[in-house]
Amino acid sequence: MVRSPEGFEEFVAVASPRLLRTAFLLTRDAGHAEDLVQTALARAWRAWHRIDGDPEPYVRRIIVTSHATWWRRRWRGEEPTGELPERAGESPQAAVDEREWLWQALGRLPRRQRTVLVLRFYEDLTEAQVAGLLGCSVGTVKSQASKALAKLRLDDTIITFEGVRR
Amino acid sequence: MNLTDLSEVLHERAELADSSHEAHEARMAGVRARVSATRRRRAVAGVACVVLALVGIVHAVLPRPEALPEPAVPPRSLPEYQSGTRLLTQAWGDLPSTSVTVRFTPKSLNFWMFTQCDVGKDRNLAIAVTVNDRSFADGNGCGGGIKPKDWSSLGVVPGQPTVMTMTVLGELGRDEPTSSKVLPLPPSGSFALGVGEQVPVSEYPLPPRPQTLQPILPPGPGATIELKPDPSDPVARKELTVEWPGSNTMTVQMNAPGRVRVLVNDVEVVDFSHWSYASGSTPVWSDHLKETYGLDLSEGQTVKITVIPERITGDWMVTLAPR
Numbered sequence: 001m002v003r004s005p006e007g008f009e010e011f012v013a014v015a016s017p018r019l020l021r022t023a024f025l026l027t028r029d030a031g032h033a034e035d036l037v038q039t040a041l042a043r044a045w046r047a048w049h050r051i052d053g054d055p056e057p058y059v060r061r062i063i064v065t066s067h068a069t070w071w072r073r074r075w076r077g078e079e080p081t082g083e084l085p086e087r088a089g090e091s092p093q094a095a096v097d098e099r100e101w102l103w104q105a106l107g108r109l110p111r112r113q114r115t116v117l118v119l120r121f122y123e124d125l126t127e128a129q130v131a132g133l134l135g136c137s138v139g140t141v142k143s144q145a146s147k148a149l150a151k152l153r154l155d156d157t158i159i160t161f162e163g164v165r166r
Numbered sequence: 167m168n169l170t171d172l173s174e175v176l177h178e179r180a181e182l183a184d185s186s187h188e189a190h191e192a193r194m195a196g197v198r199a200r201v202s203a204t205r206r207r208r209a210v211a212g213v214a215c216v217v218l219a220l221v222g223i224v225h226a227v228l229p230r231p232e233a234l235p236e237p238a239v240p241p242r243s244l245p246e247y248q249s250g251t252r253l254l255t256q257a258w259g260d261l262p263s264t265s266v267t268v269r270f271t272p273k274s275l276n277f278w279m280f281t282q283c284d285v286g287k288d289r290n291l292a293i294a295v296t297v298n299d300r301s302f303a304d305g306n307g308c309g310g311g312i313k314p315k316d317w318s319s320l321g322v323v324p325g326q327p328t329v330m331t332m333t334v335l336g337e338l339g340r341d342e343p344t345s346s347k348v349l350p351l352p353p354s355g356s357f358a359l360g361v362g363e364q365v366p367v368s369e370y371p372l373p374p375r376p377q378t379l380q381p382i383l384p385p386g387p388g389a390t391i392e393l394k395p396d397p398s399d400p401v402a403r404k405e406l407t408v409e410w411p412g413s414n415t416m417t418v419q420m421n422a423p424g425r426v427r428v429l430v431n432d433v434e435v436v437d438f439s440h441w442s443y444a445s446g447s448t449p450v451w452s453d454h455l456k457e458t459y460g461l462d463l464s465e466g467q468t469v470k471i472t473v474i475p476e477r478i479t480g481d482w483m484v485t486l487a488p489r
Contacts, residue, residue, distance in 0.1 A: 034375075
């Protein structure tokens with residue numbers, strides 16, 4: 001059996017649940033999330049002795065970049081769309097339906113926009129941290145988040161009229 | 167809906183991706199397999215670079231004879247990994263030649279034979295196979311893989327050379343799929359014989375898991391016994407005492423990689439390993455239980471059926487339906 005670097009297995013035991021949750025939000029599939037986490041951990045294994053400090057941000061970065069590049073080539077099932085379908089009519093909906101709608105709508109966002117929302121509103125990273133992780137400018141993060149929120153009908157307008165269902 | 171809702175939805179959904187201790191072991195096995203595979207690839211790439219460098223040096227140093235360029239031969243190969251094995255050796259032939267032979271030294275008896283015949287869409291060849299000059303197949307259809315119950319009955323001894331020969335006999339009659347009519351060989355086509363040695367599950371590169379698994383087919387009409395996994399523990403052993411339904415077909419189905427063994431009165435009658443995300447099944451006829459395992463069961467007799475699932479990653483089902 002291949003021996004893991006010192007401290008690696010303990011890190012996997014502690015950090016995997018958190019990494020898996022992030023991967024699940026990105027991939028929306030438990031099997032793909034597990035694949036993504038294992039791929040990221042295998043890459044981290046090879047660089048383990050070069051990682052300075054807490055390895056978790058490093059592995060999380062691999063997860064995000066792998067999801068944005070390599071996985072795009074391997075997956076065929078996901079077809080992001082630029083335009084989301086209109087929501088149901090004016091009648092009030094139960095909160096659970098709203099949340100289900102929101103989850104489904106998140107899945108229809110382009111991959112990069114969904115990644116930005118996950119990092120901003122699940123990982124609670126700042127725009128600068130997200131930009132650093134994705135290797136883009138803060139302006140790009142802002143515009144991607146703004147477009148995503150607009151598609152989810154969570155833009156400034158809806159926040160201003162909070163409580164008014166559209 | 168506001169940003170708080172968005173954050174709450176993300177946190178709620180993230181909790182669904184739960185991770186248990188068992189998952190940790192499986193995850194570490196997966197990571198190890200990926201690391202090993204990368205090392206293998208790098209080693210092969212390194213050797214290839216050295217060989218290329220040497221070839222380049224030799225090519226530069228030696229005088230060049232005037233020679234015609236050799237015609238390009240398209241690379242062809244059986245899959246490197248299939249049915250839990252890694253390809254050990256293979257041989258290809260082209261019609262009108264009619265046979266190929268592989269010579270190999272198995273480390274154990276855990277290996278599969280694979281055949282492939284490419285003679286056009288919906289066409290196939292009848293083949294005969296000998297192992298160490300003993301007949302293993304005669305008139306069978308070409309394609310797929312097989313591992314007999316015991317290779318040693320064909321003179322195979324681990325650590326000693328084995329010779330396997332495949333001969334193409336003719337084309338299988340298309341209009342009579344159930345008959346054994348063999349037509350003359352077509353004028354062109356290719357055929358291959360390969361041997362794959364079983365590898366540990368941790369070293370077997372499974373394909374990417376699809377977002378949606380193919381459904382398990384519902385049991386056939388009149389199925390009297392149906393065993394499914396416990397959703398909370400899909401690898402839990404299942405045991406059922408039933409009245410034997412008489413002449414029947416037992417079918418084991420899986421839609422993801424995994425292994426399911428079935429015991430009837432503590433005698434193992436099925437050991438089905440599945441290695442893909444396509445739906446797969448294996449049937450066992452009740453007559454076979456008597457012939458192969460000496461299980462002479464009469465209708466109405468109380469029988470214990472045990473199902474032992476292992477490394478299950480999807481759904482499985484065991485059914486008994488009348489023949």
